[in-house]
Amino acid sequence: xxxxxxxxxxxxxxxxxxxxxxxxxxxxxxxxxxxxxxxxxxxxxxxxxxxxxxxxxxxxxxxxxxxxxxxxxxxxxxxxxxxxxxxxxxxxxxxxxxxxxxxxxxxxxxxxxxxxxxxxxxxxxxxxxxxxxxxxxxxxxxxxxxxxxxxxxxxxxxxxxxxxxxxxxxxxxxxxxxxxxxxxxxxxxxxxxxxxxxxxxxxxxxxxxxxxxxxxxxxxxxxxxxxxxxxxxxxxxxxxxxxxxxxxxxxxxxxxxxxxxxxxxxxxxxxxxxxxxxxxxxxxxxxxxxxxxxxxxxxxxxxxxxxxxxxxxxxxxxxxxxxxxxxxxxxxxxxxxxxxxxxxxxxxxxxxxxxxxxxxxxxxxxxxxxxxxxxxxxxxxxxxxxxxxxxxxxxxxxxxxxxxxxxxxxxxxxxxxxxxxxxxxxxxxxxxxxxxxxxxxxxxxxxxxxxxxxxxxxxxxxxxxxxxxxxxxxxxxx
Amino acid sequence: xxxxxxxxxxxxxxxxxxxxxxxxxxxxxxxxxxxxxxxxxxxxxxxxxxxxxxxxxxxxxxxxxxxxxxxxxxxxxxxxxxxxxxxxxxxxxxxxxxxxxxxxxxxxxxxxxxxxxxxxxxxxxxxxxxxxxxxxxxxxxxxxxxxxxxxxxxxxxxxxxxxxxxxxxxxxxxxxxxxxxxxxxxxxxxxxxxxxxxxxxxxxxxxxxxxxxxxxxxxxx
Numbered sequence: 098x099x100x101x102x103x104x105x106x107x108x109x110x111x112x113x114x115x116x117x118x119x120x121x122x123x124x125x126x127x128x129x130x131x132x133x134x135x136x137x138x139x140x141x142x143x144x145x146x147x148x149x150x151x152x153x154x155x156x157x158x159x160x161x162x163x164x165x166x167x168x169x170x171x172x173x174x175x176x177x178x179x180x181x182x183x184x185x186x187x188x189x190x191x192x193x194x195x196x197x198x199x200x201x202x203x204x205x206x207x208x209x210x211x212x213x214x215x216x217x218x219x220x221x222x223x224x225x226x227x228x229x230x231x232x233x234x235x236x237x238x239x240x241x242x243x244x245x246x247x248x249x250x251x252x253x254x255x256x257x258x259x260x261x262x263x264x265x266x267x268x269x270x271x272x273x274x275x276x277x278x279x280x281x282x283x284x285x286x287x288x289x290x291x292x293x294x295x296x297x298x299x300x301x302x303x304x305x306x307x308x309x310x311x312x313x314x315x316x317x318x319x320x321x322x323x324x325x326x327x328x329x330x331x332x333x334x335x336x337x338x339x340x341x342x343x344x345x346x347x348x349x350x351x352x353x354x355x356x357x358x359x360x361x362x363x364x365x366x367x368x369x370x371x372x373x374x375x376x377x378x379x380x381x382x383x384x385x386x387x388x389x390x391x392x393x394x395x396x397x398x399x400x401x402x403x404x405x406x407x408x409x410x411x412x413x414x415x416x417x418x419x420x421x422x423x424x425x426x427x428x429x430x431x432x433x434x435x436x437x438x439x440x441x442x443x444x445x446x447x448x449x450x451x452x453x454x455x456x457x458x459x460x461x462x463x464x465x466x467x468x469x470x471x472x473x474x475x476x477x478x479x480x481x482x483x484x485x486x487x488x489x490x491x492x493x494x495x496x497x498x499x500x501x502x503x504x505x506x507x508x509x510x511x512x513x514x515x516x517x518x519x520x521x522x523x524x525x526x527x528x529x530x531x532x533x534x535x536x537x538x539x540x541x542x543x544x545x546x547x548x549x550x551x552x553x554x555x556x557x558x559x560x561x562x563x564x565x566x567x568x569x570x571x572x573x574x575x
Numbered sequence: 576x577x578x579x580x581x582x583x584x585x586x587x588x589x590x591x592x593x594x595x596x597x598x599x600x601x602x603x604x605x606x607x608x609x610x611x612x613x614x615x616x617x618x619x620x621x622x623x624x625x626x627x628x629x630x631x632x633x634x635x636x637x638x639x640x641x642x643x644x645x646x647x648x649x650x651x652x653x654x655x656x657x658x659x660x661x662x663x664x665x666x667x668x669x670x671x672x673x674x675x676x677x678x679x680x681x682x683x684x685x686x687x688x689x690x691x692x693x694x695x696x697x698x699x700x701x702x703x704x705x706x707x708x709x710x711x712x713x714x715x716x717x718x719x720x721x722x723x724x725x726x727x728x729x730x731x732x733x734x735x736x737x738x739x740x741x742x743x744x745x746x747x748x749x750x751x752x753x754x755x756x757x758x759x760x761x762x763x764x765x766x767x768x769x770x771x772x773x774x775x776x777x778x779x780x781x782x783x784x785x786x787x788x789x790x791x792x793x794x795x796x
Contacts, residue, residue: 452695452697453651453691453692453695453697453698454651454677456691456695457679457688457691457692460684460687461679461680461681461682461684461688464680465679465680465681465682466677466678466679466680467677467678468673468674468676468677468678469661469663469666469673469676469678470663470673471663471664471667471673480663480664481660481662481663481664482663486651486674486676486677487674487675487677488674489663489673489674489676490673490674491667491672491673491674492667493664493667493668494663494664494665494666494667494668494669495664495665495668496665496668496669496780496781498662498664498665498668499662499665500635500636500639500661500662500665500666500669501632501635501657501658501659501660501661501662502659502660502661502662503659503660504659504660550750552749552750552751553750553751553752553753553754554630554633554750572659572662573632573633573659574636574780
């Protein structure tokens with residue numbers, strides 16, 4: 098058995114800063130008798146702020162330090178989203194709040210090219226999502242978690258090396274009560290290894306059964322069942338911004354993180370999505386800015402989504418600065434497996450790639466990219482219709498129809514009771530009567546002519562057979 | 576006797592417009608006389624062509640045969656900001672596969688949409704009408720066409736003939752009794768400029784079909 102533990106040492110801070118490169122000093126505080134610094138970012142550390150420092154002291158060092166409260170809900174939801182992302186490595190992911198995950202990795206080792214490679218991909222992936230992470234691969238889940246939490250990164254191949262690695266940890270790494278810890282300290286026991294050398298029965302009498310069982314689970318001597326995380330059926334991600342964003346282009350950075358998470362979530366399910374619902378929160382009672390991006394096919398590739406998002410953001414007008422960004426995805430669909438031609442040279446004509454059209458729609462609006470199709474109707478304005486691009490049938494049509502149709506027929510001026518358009522029109526000898534449609538309220542009674550202008554242009558004009566019997570221009574043959 | 580005829584008589588004279596080996600083969604226009612005039616033997620591939628027309632939409636028929644041919648490819652034909660509705664029954668009858676066609680309403684983003692279409696490589700041809708075109712925007716289109724390999728056909732008002740353009744080909748088109756009178760305004764590599772040609776569009780689109788018949792539905796289902 099192999100277990101991969103991912104420990105997130107800076108999670109309480111990262112729920113704020115993951116979204117942005119923050120240049121100003123920031124700290125998350127820990128409440129207690131004296132409020133202390135729990136974590137701080139690099140600009141704060143450079144000014145001398147240290148974790149554990151009383152807040153007063155920290156503020157004396159950096160007067161512009163922004164102190165943020167810890168957000169347990171945001172941490173928990175970040176952890177859950179990360180667990181969903183980890184579904185790409187294993188279907189058995191267990192949450193270890195407040196700031197760790199552990200996943201059963203035995204079955205994934207081969208798939209990901211061995212333990213070292215798996216470790217590298219997991220660490221790289223989590224870092225790419227904007228979290229600092231320590232990863233440890235070990236024979237027991239508890240062992241991997243404790244080692245990752247206490248800085249023991251890397252690969253622990255077997256039970257013996259696990260025992261050796263645990264032995265080097267301080268006793269505080271074990272879940273012991275303060276008093277037990279102090280007692281053991283007085284006895285000169287400082288490291289886990291010191292404890293392991295003592296007979297277990299005597300220890301159990303002194304510390305109680307709990308800690309001993311914990312130790313046995315860490316070492317793999319006792320079973321350590323885990324409750325696995327059930328990924329939710331829909332993805333919801335939200336990033337709180339540490340500072341208000343006024344520029345639209347700066348939003349790309351937090352959005353990219355959400356898309357990366359979504360991609361892992363989707364990959365674990367071999368799924369894609371067609372619609373992304375984005376929401377930008379402004380606060381102060383200002384209505385949130387929401388928009389939806391869509392693609393023609395379920396899409397799992399975050400780079401494609403990012404392209405579409407950039408396109409949309411460029412056109413966005415913000416009513417107020419943005420305080421948080423959220424992404425909500427409900428219609429998760431299985432990705433169609435790519436179809437591979439058996440003989441690539443002999444492929445039959447396929448539908449062209451819809452990516453370009455998605456791209457155009459994202460910027461110009463969903464209704465601005467359309468295809469044309471034939472419709473079975475004699476009325477010229479009903480003999481065609483708009484349709485989604487790529488869905489029209491081929492063939493058919495009429496060779497005696499103009500290439501251009503005027504959406505609204507244009508009334509023609511008449512001179513001497515003959516139609517006139519920049520000059521006299523030659524109506525030719527043929528006419529086509531179209532008289533139909535009385536059943537649906539759009540009835541048409543017209544005589545159509547192909548008229549030629551003095552310059553040689555050919556026009557499709559008609560005369561109404563009822564009412565004032567006016568002349569209209571309806572199409573251009575060119 | 577025109578200068579052209581005089582020169583053509585001589586066998587010992589080499590003219591610059593002769594096809595250089597590097598000239599890629601274009602997409603046949605469907606009109607033999609026009610193909611013969613162009614060094615690509617058709618619409619220049621991966622390049623911008625400008626078609627300057629007196630009335631918007633007048634030159635659409637000139638590019639129909641090429642579009643019909645291109646519609647057999649698994650790439651889009653993008654029609655950006657056409658002045659009227661491209662009429663599906665006529666397009667289908669001309670042999671164009673409608674499932675390859677996408678009509679884009681671009682507002683004032685015609686240049687952007689055309690550039691995206693060309694650059695993507697997902698279009699065999701991008702046609703755009705109207706709009707204002709700075710020389711820099713035209714150059715971007717030309718580069719995008721080179722990148723994506725499609726043909727770019729830009730329909731502009733005849734007044735634009737006075738402006739400089741980086742297009743590989745510029746044609747002026749006027750209606751005529753035979754169909755269209757095409758003037759070669761410019762082609763890459765020079766040569767041939769000023770040549771005038773009657774393109775028999777009428778022959779190509781004879782408006783075949785029973786037009787005398789009167790159509791009255793027999794039942795109303």
